[in-house]
Structure formats: C-alpha cells, structure tokens
Amino acid sequence: MSLQPRRDKRRSLADAVSLVSDFAIVALGGGLSARLPMAMVRELIRQGKRGLHLVGSAHSIDVELLVVAGAVRRCEESYVGFEQDLGLAPAYRRAAEEGSIEVAESCCASILAQLRAAEMGLPFLPVRGVRGSDIARLHPEYAEITCPFTGERLVVVPALRPDVALLHAPAADRYGNLHLEQPYVLDERFASAAATVVATADELVSPDEIAAAGITIPGHLVAAVAEVPFGAHPSSCYPRYAYDRDHLREYVTAAQAGPDEAAKYLAAYVHGTGTEEGYREAVGAARLAALAAWSQSTAGWKELFA
Numbered sequence: 553m554s555l556q557p558r559r560d561k562r563r564s565l566a567d568a569v570s571l572v573s574d575f576a577i578v579a580l581g582g583g584l585s586a587r588l589p590m591a592m593v594r595e596l597i598r599q600g601k602r603g604l605h606l607v608g609s610a611h612s613i614d615v616e617l618l619v620v621a622g623a624v625r626r627c628e629e630s631y632v633g634f635e636q637d638l639g640l641a642p643a644y645r646r647a648a649e650e651g652s653i654e655v656a657e658s659c660c661a662s663i664l665a666q667l668r669a670a671e672m673g674l675p676f677l678p679v680r681g682v683r684g685s686d687i688a689r690l691h692p693e694y695a696e697i698t699c700p701f702t703g704e705r706l707v708v709v710p711a712l713r714p715d716v717a718l719l720h721a722p723a724a725d726r727y728g729n730l731h732l733e734q735p736y737v738l739d740e741r742f743a744s745a746a747a748t749v750v751a752t753a754d755e756l757v758s759p760d761e762i763a764a765a766g767i768t769i770p771g772h773l774v775a776a777v778a779e780v781p782f783g784a785h786p787s788s789c790y791p792r793y794a795y796d797r798d799h800l801r802e803y804v805t806a807a808q809a810g811p812d813e814a815a816k817y818l819a820a821y822v823h824g825t826g827t828e829e830g831y832r833e834a835v836g837a838a839r840l841a842a843l844a845a846w847s848q849s850t851a852g853w854k855e856l857f858a
Contacts, residue, residue, distance in 0.1 A: 554747055554748065554775075555772050555773075556728065556771065556772055556773065556774060556775050557772075558727055558771065558772070559727070560726050560727070561726065561727060561728040561771065561774060561775065561776050561777050562726050562756065562776075562777060562778070562779070563776040563777065563778050564778060565591060565592070565595050565752065565778040565780055565827075565828060566595060566598075566599070567776070567778075568592070568750050568751075568752070568776040568777070568778045569592050569595040569596055569599060569750065570599065571716060571748055571750055571775060571776060572596060572601060572604075572715075572716050572718075572750070573715070574601055574602045574603050574604075575602070575603035575604070575605070575625065576604060576605070576714075576715040576716055577605045577607060577712075577713075577714045577715045577716075578604050578605065578606055578607065578714065578715065578716055578717075578718060579607045579608065579714035579716070579717040579718065579738070579742040579745075579746055580593075580606060580607070580608040580611055580614055580615070580718055581608075581717060581718060581719035581720060581737065581738070581739045581742060582611075582614075582719075582720060582737055582739070582784065582787065583608070583609045583610050583611060583735075583737040583738075584610050584611065584612055584635060584787075585612055585613075585634070585635070585637075585786075585787045585788060585795045585800065586735075586737075586784075586787055586788050586789075586790070586795065587720050587721075587732070587737075587739075587784050587787060587788065587789050587790075588611065588612070588613070588614045588720065588784055588787040589614065589718040589719060589720040589752060589783070589784070590613070590614060590720070590783065590784050590785060590786070590787060591720070591752050591778075591780040591783035591784075591828050591831075592718045592720075592750065592752055592783075593614045593617055593618060593718075594617070594821075594822045594828070594831065595828075596618065596621075596623060597617060597618065597621040597623060597818065597822050597823075598822060598823065598826075601623050602622070602623055602625075603623075603625040604618065604623050604624050604625060605625055605626040605627075605628070606618065606624055606626070606627045606628065606629065607628045607629075607663065607712065607714055608628075608629050608663075608738070609629070609630060609660050609663065609737050609738050610629065610630050610631035610632070610660070611629055611631075611632055612632065612633060612634050612635075612641060612787070612800075613634075613786065613787070613800060613803055614787075615627060615629065615632045615641065615644055616632070616641050616642075616643050616644055616803070616807065617803075617818065617822070619643045619644050619647050619653060620643045620807070620811070620814045620815065620817075620818060621818060621822075624647070624653050625653065625654060626653065626654035626655075626656060627644070627653055627654070627655055627656065628656045628657075628658050628663070629657070629658065630657070630658055630659050630660050630663070632644045634800060634804060637797060637800070637801075638800060638801060638804045639804070641807075642804065642807035642808045642814070643807045643811070643814055646811070655690075656690050656691060657687060657690055658687060658690075658691070659681055659682060659687060660738075661679055661681045661682075662679050662681065662682055662687070662694075662709050663712065663738065664738065664741060665677040665678075665679045665709050666709045666710065666711055666712035667712055667738065667741035667742065667744070667745040668741065669709070669710070669711035669712070670711040670712055670713045670744075670745035671741065671744045671745050674711060675710065675711055676695075676708040676709060676710050676711060677708065677709060677711075678697070678699075678706040678707065678708050678709075679706070679707050679708070679709055680706065680707070682694070682707050683707055688707060691709075693709075693710050694707055694708065694709055694710075695707070695708050696708065711745075712745060713745055713746065713747060714742060714745060714746040714747070715746070715747050715748065716746055716747065716748040716749070716750060717739075717742035717743055717745075717746035717748070717749045717750070718750055718751075719739050719742065719743065719749060719750070719751045719752075719769070720751065720752050720753070720754075720783050720784045720789065721751055721752070721753045721754075721768075721769075722753065722754050722755070722789050722790075722791070722792050723753055723754065723755050723756075723757050723761070723762060723765060724751060724753035724755075724756055724757075724762065724777050724779075725756065725757060725758060725759045725761070725762040725771070726756060726759070726777075727759060727771040728749075728751065728771035728772075728773075728774030728775070728776070728777045729759065729762045729763075729767045729769070729770055729771040729774075730751055730753065730762075730767070730768055730769040730771075730774065730777075731762050731765040731766055731767060731768055732768040732769065733790055733791060736768065739768075739769065740768065740769060743769045743773045743774070744773065748775045749769070749773050749774045749775055750774075750775060750776050750777075751769075751774055751776070751777045751778070752777070752778050752779070752780040752783040753777060753778075753779055753780070753783070754779075754780070754781050754782065754783055754784075754789060754792055755779065755781070756777070756779040780828050781832070782832060782835075782840055782843075783828070785799070785832075785835065785840070785843070786799040786800050786803075786835075791847060792844060793840070793843040793844045793846065794843050794846035794853070794856055794857075795843075796835075796839070796843055797856065797857055798839075799835065799839075802817070803817050820834065821834055821835075842856065843856065
C-alpha cells in the first residue's frame with residue numbers, strides 16, 4: 553500500500569495505464585464477466601506491455617485478450633473461462649497446454665489470505681483449503697508450519713503485494729474515491745495490498761455524490777482515475793449495464809477457431825479502434841444503449857440473453 557495525497561487524480565486512459573510497467577504483478581479487479589477493467593486491458597495491449605504476472609479471483613475475457621496479445625508471463629487465478637454460457641477460455645487453455653505462459657492455479661481463499669497478510673504487514677498467513685490438493689505443488693513459495701497452540705500442520709502462504717491493481721467502478725470523483733456495487737470480489741483487498749491503484753469509472757461525479765452513494769475504496773489508495781464510459785464492456789457494470797453475451801460469443805468463437813482468428817478480434821476491437829471512443833463506435837451505440845436499458849423491463853432483460 554502507498555498512500556496517495558488528496559489531489560486531482562484525473563488522467564487520460566493512456567496516461568493512467570502508463571503507470572503499469574513491463575513484468576509487473578498486475579491484480580485484475582472484478583470477476584468472471586462482471587466489472588472487469590476492460591478499457592485498461594485494451595490499453596495495456598495498445599501500449600505493448602509484456603511479461604505481466606496476472607493475479608485475480610476468477611476471470612474471463614480480460615485474461616484471454618492479454619494472453620492473445622502475448623502480454624502474459626504468469627497467470628495466478630482460480631479460474632479462467634466463460635462459465636456455463638460459453639465454456640472454457642480457448643486462448644488461455646492453448647497457452648497453458650503449450651507452456652507459453654506459466655500457470656499457477658490458485659484458489660480464492662489462498663489469494664485472499666495473501667492479500668490480507670500484505671494489508672496487515674505480516675509475512676504470511678495460514679490457510680486450510682489447499683491441504684490435500686496439488687495447488688501447493690504449483691506454488692513452491694507455500695510452506696507448512698505446526699500450530700504452536702494445537703499442533704496442527706497448516707499450509708502458510710506468503711504476503712502478496714501486487715505492483716499495480718487495475719479496478720473499474722461505476723462512479724468515482726476527481727480525488728480517486730470509488731463507489732462500487734456488490735459483489736466487491738477482491739477489489740477492496742487489491743486496493744489495500746497493491747503498491748499502486750489505477751482506476752477507471754463509467755462516470756466522474758462530484759465528491760458529494762460519491763460520499764452520498766458510499767465510498768467503497770477511498771481516494772488515498774488510488775493513484776490515478778480515468779473516466780471511460782462502458783469501461784467494463786463486454787463484462788457488466790451493474791446497475792449501469794449488463795454483460796454483452798453476444799460480444800463475448802463473438803470473441804470466443806474467434807478464439808476457438810485458432811490464434812489467427814483471435815488476432816483478428818484484437819485487430820478489429822483493440823488495435824484497429826485506437827481508442828476507447830473508437831471501441832464504443834465499433835461495438836455500436838445501439839447495442840450499448842440496449843445493455844444500459846437492461847432493468848427497464850423483464851422482457852427486455854430476457855431479450856439480451858436469449
């Protein structure tokens with residue numbers, strides 16, 4: 553954790569993402585297909601970042617695109633895929649099978665314990681959940697100790713201090729105060745444990761509005777914030793917009809066809825668009841408006857996921 557003084561932290565997306573260095577340990581906020589920091593992921597790819605060590609809970613297209621772009625050295629996640637909708641993550645699976653990335657499968661409980669240790673200034677914390685699994689084999693940095701009170705053998709995990717956490721919020725203010733809607737996943741823990749926090753928000757509002765909505769992550773933890781409407785697309789950012797199943801299907805279909813087709817997706821939606829404004833134009837204003845109208849009627853909500 554590094555404390556950030558109260559100041560105007562508004563940055564362009566490109567300037568904010570420039571705070572991420574090659575070979576950094578990068579914590580990805582959100583989870584599965586919800587509140588993923590997708591605008592920053594696309595900008596990482598545009599800036600040609602390399603050698604990233606990704607850390608997260610359970611993720612999908614954010615990890616996938618970084619793998620397709622060749623930006624990933626190591627991935628420490630409990631799951632990467634598209635749930636019951638679209639199945640496993642094709643590019644991630646290929647990279648894992650080929651050995652082009654290091655896969656250090658973990659579990660949510662162990663990552664949470666590592667982050668809590670960092671928050672508390674401890675070198676490690678014990679966990680129970682990984683006993684009897686092969687997870688420890690993938691993590692030679694784990695160890696075992698004997699509890700001095702019970703004599704029980706426990707797995708201990710070292711503190712995890714990401715170099716940077718990338719978080720997306722539905723709303724923020726110019727001082728970097730972030731309002732999130734539940735579930736927070738690991739975003740709060742990432743914000744406290746990481747050396748640097750970079751955020752995007754669908755909308756920048758006044759400090760009074762953020763205070764009234766409720767500050768989930770205080771600005772003294774945030775180094776930079778960029779306003780990026782639909783910055784989590786194609787994942788959701790409830791209550792503002794639903795996830796875009798059709799767009800996710802478009803990506804997964806391309807990635808399943810092989811690396812060349814996955815690269816064409818990047819060409820169309822990342823490199824070819826140049827900016828997030830260009831990305832939104834490529835997705836289409838009508839489609840984005842439909843996703844934002846998800847709560848207006850049950851019939852309209854069902855049509856999005858037919």
